[in-house]
Amino acid sequence: MNILVFGGVGQLGQCIQKVAEQKNISDLIYLDEKEGNILDLELLKALFQQYTPSYVINCAAYTAVDKAEDEVEIARKVNKDGAANLAILSAEFDATLIHISTDFVFEGNQTGLLTEEDIANPVGVYGLTKLEGEIAIQETTQKYFTLRTSWLYSEFANNFVKTMIRLGKERSELGVIVDQVGSPTYAVDLAEVIIHIIESKSEAYGLYHFSNEGVTSWYDFATAIFELADLTVKVKALKTSEYPTKARRPFYSVMDKTKIKQNLGVAIPYWRDSLKVCLEELGN
Numbered sequence: 001m002n003i004l005v006f007g008g009v010g011q012l013g014q015c016i017q018k019v020a021e022q023k024n025i026s027d028l029i030y031l032d033e034k035e036g037n038i039l040d041l042e043l044l045k046a047l048f049q050q051y052t053p054s055y056v057i058n059c060a061a062y063t064a065v066d067k068a069e070d071e072v073e074i075a076r077k078v079n080k081d082g083a084a085n086l087a088i089l090s091a092e093f094d095a096t097l098i099h100i101s102t103d104f105v106f107e108g109n110q111t112g113l114l115t116e117e118d119i120a121n122p123v124g125v126y127g128l129t130k131l132e133g134e135i136a137i138q139e140t141t142q143k144y145f146t147l148r149t150s151w152l153y154s155e156f157a158n159n160f161v162k163t164m165i166r167l168g169k170e171r172s173e174l175g176v177i178v179d180q181v182g183s184p185t186y187a188v189d190l191a192e193v194i195i196h197i198i199e200s201k202s203e204a205y206g207l208y209h210f211s212n213e214g215v216t217s218w219y220d221f222a223t224a225i226f227e228l229a230d231l232t233v234k235v236k237a238l239k240t241s242e243y244p245t246k247a248r249r250p251f252y253s254v255m256d257k258t259k260i261k262q263n264l265g266v267a268i269p270y271w272r273d274s275l276k277v278c279l280e281e282l283g284n
């Protein structure tokens with residue numbers, strides 16, 4: 001069984017490699033942007049013909065949230081057209097597509113857990129193009145799992161946890177937004193879910209929410225990172241208006257995970273427990 005992993009050397013791609021190695025699964029082919037550019041339909045066709053994959057995992061994305069505001073065209077190409085290309089070929093070759101989306105598809109002005117049925121209304125270009133990608137997949141193929149996740153971090157690539165540790169070693173004081181609330185997700189936990197979908201041969205296709213369990217703000221997340229990493233940093237709680245960024249971000253994006261727990265039978269770790277695991281991996 002061949003499994004193609006696009007965006008295979010990004011943060012989540014590396015987490016999938018880690019989990020697959022731990023489980024001795026060697027059917028995955030990890031493609032970087034050059035080997036598996038999801039915008040190059042001819043290249044993709046050749047890959048599908050060569051490998052006739054049973055599963056296609058799309059970890060490739062344009063993830064620079066602020067930069068996307070100025071680079072709408074490229075963000076849309078990667079997040080929408082690239083996802084659509086993989087859906088077209090997955091349908092043609094009868095492969096199951098596992099695609100990753102984001103909590104940033106939500107407007108974030110309501111409280112209460114957000115379900116897969118709640119209306120998405122993104123406030124920024126990144127979230128909008130990711131939503132367009134979700135829709136393109138849903139309209140193109142039937143055998144797909146779209147996993148919406150939030151606030152991904154890990155020992156790999158760039159993410160909020162690694163940024164905080166770097167800044168915490170350089171500075172004694174740091175301002176972090178307190179009025180944006182969500183759920184952090186250890187990308188290795190998400191990788192476990194992806195591998196579980198494949199190993200279980202689940203046919204419960206559709207849209208799913210997955211994050212770690214629990215709720216926090218970026219301020220509380222940063223405070224926990226410093227506490228668990230044993231770094232003495234004074235964290236100042238800032239309002240969003242006191243930390244201006246190019247892109248707007250949802251104020252509230254806590255997702256309901258009932259569907260994934262019921263349909264796929266996954267157990268979900270509490271975010272602080274997973275944060276501890278990641279910090280241990282990072283050597284803190």
Ligand SMILES: NC(=O)C1=CN([C@@H]2O[C@H](COP(=O)(O)OP(=O)(O)OC[C@H]3O[C@@H](n4cnc5c(N)ncnc54)[C@H](OP(=O)(O)O)[C@@H]3O)[C@@H](O)[C@H]2O)C=CC1
Pocket residue numbers: 006007008009010011012013032033034036037038039058059060061062063078082100101102103130149150151152153157158
């Ligand atoms: N990071 C987060 O906090 C969250 C991420 N997500 C979603 O999870 C998924 C994985 O994210 P993550 O691993 O963190 O992101 P990364 O940015 O670490 O990885 C994305 C990868 O996609 C590659 N890529 C970009 N354009 C193309 C292309 N045209 N063809 C092939 N590969 C391409 C990038 O390569 P290069 O770097 O060389 O451009 C990079 O290696 C994405 O779908 C993202 O939207 C969802 C919620 C939170």
Ligand SMILES: Cc1cn([C@H]2C[C@H](O)[C@@H](COP(=O)(O)OP(=O)(O)O[C@H]3O[C@@H](C)C(=O)[C@@H](O)[C@H]3O)O2)c(=O)[nH]c1=O
Pocket residue numbers: 063064065102103104149150151152159160163174175176177180218238243245249
């Ligand atoms: C570095 C830093 C960030 N912040 C704020 C800005 C922002 O609101 C929040 C997170 O900042 P970052 O830029 O690290 O993260 P950001 O890129 O906004 O994270 C998002 O990425 C995309 C890809 C997703 O899909 C989302 O789920 C989410 O994880 O923390 C501070 O308040 N202080 C700081 O020193």
